[in-house]
Amino acid sequence: MTEKRRQVHASVKDIQLIEKRRSEMIRGAVQLFKQKGFHRTTTREIAKASGFSIGTMYEYIRTKEDVLYLVCDSIYDQVKERLQQIDFEQGTLESLQLGITYYFRVMDEMQDEVLVMHQEVKSLSKDVLPYVLKKEVEMVSMMETLIQRCVDRGVLEMDEKKVHVLAQNIFNQGQMWGFRRWMIQKSFTLDEYINLQTDLLFAGINGYKTSN
Amino acid sequence: MTEKRRQVHASVKDIQLIEKRRSEMIRGAVQLFKQKGFHRTTTREIAKASGFSIGTMYEYIRTKEDVLYLVCDSIYDQVKERLQQIDFEQGTLESLQLGITYYFRVMDEMQDEVLVMHQEVKSLSKDVLPYVLKKEVEMVSMMETLIQRCVDRGVLEMDEKKVHVLAQNIFNQGQMWGFRRWMIQKSFTLDEYINLQTDLLFAGINGYKTSN
Amino acid sequence: MTEKRRQVHASVKDIQLIEKRRSEMIRGAVQLFKQKGFHRTTTREIAKASGFSIGTMYEYIRTKEDVLYLVCDSIYDQVKERLQQIDFEQGTLESLQLGITYYFRVMDEMQDEVLVMHQEVKSLSKDVLPYVLKKEVEMVSMMETLIQRCVDRGVLEMDEKKVHVLAQNIFNQGQMWGFRRWMIQKSFTLDEYINLQTDLLFAGINGYKTSN
Amino acid sequence: MTEKRRQVHASVKDIQLIEKRRSEMIRGAVQLFKQKGFHRTTTREIAKASGFSIGTMYEYIRTKEDVLYLVCDSIYDQVKERLQQIDFEQGTLESLQLGITYYFRVMDEMQDEVLVMHQEVKSLSKDVLPYVLKKEVEMVSMMETLIQRCVDRGVLEMDEKKVHVLAQNIFNQGQMWGFRRWMIQKSFTLDEYINLQTDLLFAGINGYKTSN
DNA sequence: AATGAATGAGTTTTCATTCAT
DNA sequence: TATGAATGAAAACTCATTCAT
Structure with a gap:
């Protein structure tokens, strides 16, 4: 790559x-x-x-903006690197759940960095922005792959669009854990949040129910 | 109030x-x-x-910051005003779906304003910020009420925490429609997005299926 | 104009x-x-x-360069304004001599300004330079006119090229009075310098002799 | 020396x-x-x-200024070296004319260097400047000698002051060929310029006419 | 002798805010 | 109330010079 x-x-x-x-x-x-x-x-x-x-x-x-670029770039790299620990290709519900759980944990550990990035990307000039946004797309793609493999293996049934929305939602929810911490982290522990989100997710997928 | x-x-x-x-x-x-x-x-x-x-x-x-405060404040007010059109108390799945659909539409129409707010609230100084964040809490609360009424009327069955996460998720997804427009709006029309999200939501709630 | x-x-x-x-x-x-x-x-x-x-x-x-431009521009304007006192159209040797004498006196009085300009024009950026150089051309042209009228009236006999060189020479010698003051003004008083230069000039033109 | x-x-x-x-x-x-x-x-x-x-x-x-000094110094040395080819002592009009012609040609060939020097000497600090200006005096002196010898031999008749002005004028006109190239070199070829200037000069001296 | 990373004083320029009219 | 000229602290960035290797 x-x-x-x-x-x-x-x-x-x-x-x-x-x-x-x-x-x-x-x-x-x-x-x-x-x-x-x-x-x-x-x-x-x-x-x-x-x-x-x-x-x-x-x-x-x-320029000063170079610093911002380096910061954003580096954060994405760290996040991506950590996400690459996940086995995206297995295609089982267990691996999907593990992947999501792992992603939320990474978002929790790196919440400061993610907060900075989320808030400041828009300060990048028009010509650097694409480089950074590309990385965001890549990360959503990783999520998509994780889900898509389950569909490929017949473990889940849904069309591409749904896979796409789902991936985006997971990605967002992870970011929000850090970004809206003042609101979310008042109400939930990380584990609660992970459980609730995966529950909703798996229920949303096909009626499958993990816990309660 | x-x-x-x-x-x-x-x-x-x-x-x-x-x-x-x-x-x-x-x-x-x-x-x-x-x-x-x-x-x-x-x-x-x-x-x-x-x-x-x-x-x-x-x-x-x-001060210059006053302008930012006025802008943020005004946007929240506009959004809230529009959301107040919704009947939060009815407690039927139909009204829930209508409410969510309506919320997404408002987010679509006001996406520029929402984008500005989302990006700039953090520029507010520590002593004004609470005033603005309070409004965000209020909006999430409105979503929560909408869901809670369904629970109250027995139409839905879930605990408070789940209601809370759900409300947050909907709120976030609406903001993301505008904030990540460069990514999301490339893949979906607004109606598609609304349908997919409500589908997932209602499925996630109790296996209920709207369309597809 | x-x-x-x-x-x-x-x-x-x-x-x-x-x-x-x-x-x-x-x-x-x-x-x-x-x-x-x-x-x-x-x-x-x-x-x-x-x-x-x-x-x-x-x-x-x-920008800082604007100051330099304003300075140069203003100096040229002052010089030009003073030179416009001269009657360029009369076409007699006396008026020619008077014109030259007057020019040298102006150069003497404004020697500081002329020095600055002579030294700093080259610091102007490529896009402002033409505006300033145009003024230099105009001043040489004034000198040329002064001589040319004498040719037109039959008082002097020389081709255009010679008129042109002559005008340039006078223009330069005037500037040098200020620019090389450390060398020239050690050897001559202004009047001496004027006399010597006009002598050489008129002799150079057609053997005419003013003084000595 | x-x-x-x-x-x-x-x-x-x-x-x-x-x-x-x-x-x-x-x-x-x-x-x-x-x-x-x-x-x-x-x-x-x-x-x-x-x-x-x-x-x-x-x-x-x-210091950085040392570089400027070395540059100016070196240019003067080169110019002087080339001028030393001239036989200053002969004292004939032919040798005078040859000397002037040669000087103008040197100025033409070294016009970039001369331009730099002309523009930047003033940037030298007060304590280095004299060393450089001395060289300028020397060069004018060389011109003076060239003319003076003709006077000494009785070929020309003029007082010292006139010799001095004349030498300065020639020196200046040579520098101007490079310095005001954008104006002068549009109107004349080098040979034309040399011819016109020597013509004027010799006429100015005693009505002597070289060519035309 | 040669190198090039480190330094920080100094430069231009911007812009929120004030206040006399 | 409305105006806009005046202010100067603060910001980004540069570059001549040094010095350890």
């Missing part, structure tokens, strides 16, 4: 160093964006939080 | 005039926020789009 | 005020450019020297 | 290497200054254009 990603220009040549500095930068930036959002965070603050001078920071990026 | 809402200070005394000017301001601001977001929009631009001078604008607000 | 000149954008509407503030700005800027050149002068220094805040200054221009 | 020239500090000891690196630097810098001027050219760009790293460059100079 070749990743086509926007290259962010660096003046520094040492690729390993770039990798290192950028991950320091991303860590620093996420903390700040979480607290104050992208626009209210200054480049100097990012540099400081990253542990280097403003001049050094600009050796590794061209 | 007494509305507790943050008072936005105005130097001008004439209440009617305040109302008039502010609605002009909100109209102008929404257009701009839609295009460029809150942070990239300047107060001068808002004043210009509203049809008066920057000096005049500051007679009706105290 | 309609002047086609590049419009420099101002946020302020009051045209009289623009005129006033800009002339304050030009005065301040010329002093500074004279001492340190355009690049070594900061916008804050210009604002301060002009008697207003940096914010105010930017209400009357868009 | 002992050259008093400002020493530019180098950390490196090997004199031959210094010479080599500096001439690479000058070549690179002239190209860049020609295009963008001294101030808009960065030290990194100069280093790159010179074929070595920024660190290495700073082994051979102390």
Whole structure:
């Protein structure tokens, strides 16, 4: 799977160093964006939080927006990487349930990052946005595959459109767990939320009932 | 229902005039926020789009954030007003379905406003935010009532927690129709989306099947 | 004679005020450019020297380069205005000599401004430069007219090319009086310089001898 | 003739290497200054254009201004070197004319360099400037000698002041051929320009007529 | 001698807000 | 009430120079 990603220009040549500095930068930036959002965070603050001078920071990026791009890109990558632990091809209801449960857990652990991304993607300029949105599509696709395999194996019966909506819904519900935490996490524990959602889901699929 | 809402200070005394000017301001601001977001929009631009001078604008607000608050507040009010058309108390599956359908349609018609709000609420400062989030809770509550009445009348059988999740899910799915339009609206027409979602929902509830 | 000149954008509407503030700005800027050149002068220094805040200054221009343009433009205008005192059409040797003498005197009085301009025009960006160079052409043309009329009246005999070179030479020598002052003004007083140059010129033209 | 020239500090000891690196630097810098001027050219760009790293460059100079000094100095040296081909002592009108012609040709061939120098000397700081201006004086002196010899031999008759002005004029006209190329070179070929200028000159001197 | 990553003072420009008219 | 000129703090970004390797 070749990743086509926007290259962010660096003046520094040492690729390993770039990798290192950028991950320091991303860590620093996420903390700040979480607290104050992208626009209210200054480049100097990012540099400081990253542990280097403003001049050094600009050796590794061209514009402030590059930081946002790197942050978003990195979060998607982490999420995707974790999701790739799932066996998408098995096609059993158990694997589907496991997959969904796992996804919700990832969303819970990365809720800060997901919150930042959810809130700030729209701040990316028109020409970088597609690169990031593509990743969102990919993640929904992973969900779709997970469901579609069950359909392929005859374990579930539904048309493509339904598979698509379902995948989107799961994806959204996972994001909302972090995004609307102030509302949702007041009412439910993670396990409750997972159970309720999978229950509804499986019931919605074909009357199948897991627990209660 | 007494509305507790943050008072936005105005130097001008004439209440009617305040109302008039502010609605002009909100109209102008929404257009701009839609295009460029809150942070990239300047107060001068808002004043210009509203049809008066920057000096005049500051007679009706105290800070730029006030504009954002007014915008968010106004959008919620509009949405709520439209949702209040629904008969929440009837407690039949038909009224539930009608209510959901109606909600999705409102979300479709107001998708620009909803997008703005969804993206910019987090830009509100910590002390205004609660006022706005409270409205979100209220809207979810309306959804909950709609479902709960069915439970009360024995038409549906489920515990409170499930009612709560369900209400949240519907609320989210409606917002996502506008927020992820670039993804969702490529795959579905509004009617398809509504049908699929209500199908899943009613199936999820108790095996009930509307169409297909 | 309609002047086609590049419009420099101002946020302020009051045209009289623009005129006033800009002339304050030009005065301040010329002093500074004279001492340190355009690049070594900061916008804050210009604002301060002009008697207003940096914010105010930017209400009357868009970029630092605009200041340079305004300065150059204004200098050319002043020079041109002064040169227009000359009667270019008379076509006598006396009027020619008077014209040249007058030109040298103007160059002497405005030597600071001319120095600035001579040194900084090249700092103008490619798209403004033509507007300014056009003015240089116009000034050489004025010189040409002055000579050409003498040819027309039969007082002088030479072809167009020679008229052209001659006009350029005079124009240059005038500028050099200010530009190479450290060299020239050590050796000559203004009157000496004028006499020597007109002598050479008139001798060069047709053996005519004014003084000595 | 002992050259008093400002020493530019180098950390490196090997004199031959210094010479080599500096001439690479000058070549690179002239190209860049020609295009963008001294101030808009960065030290990194100069280093790159010179074929070595920024660190290495700073082994051979102390400040960015040193580069400008080296460039100006080198250009003057080249021009002077070429002018030294002329036989200044012969004292005939033919040799005078040849000298002038030759000078104009040198100015034509080196017009880029001369342009750079003409535009950027003023960027030199007050303490380096004299070293460079001295060279300008020397070059004018060479012109003066060329003419003076003719006076000494009785071929021309004029006082010292006139010799001085004449030498300055020739010097300027040569520089202007390159500096105002956009204006002059539109109207004349080099040969035309040389002919016209020498014509005027010799006529100006004593009614002598070379060609036409 | 050569390299290039690190630095941070300094630069231009923006924009929310005020206040005299 | 309405206006818009004035303000200056704050922001993004640059680049000459240094110094450890």
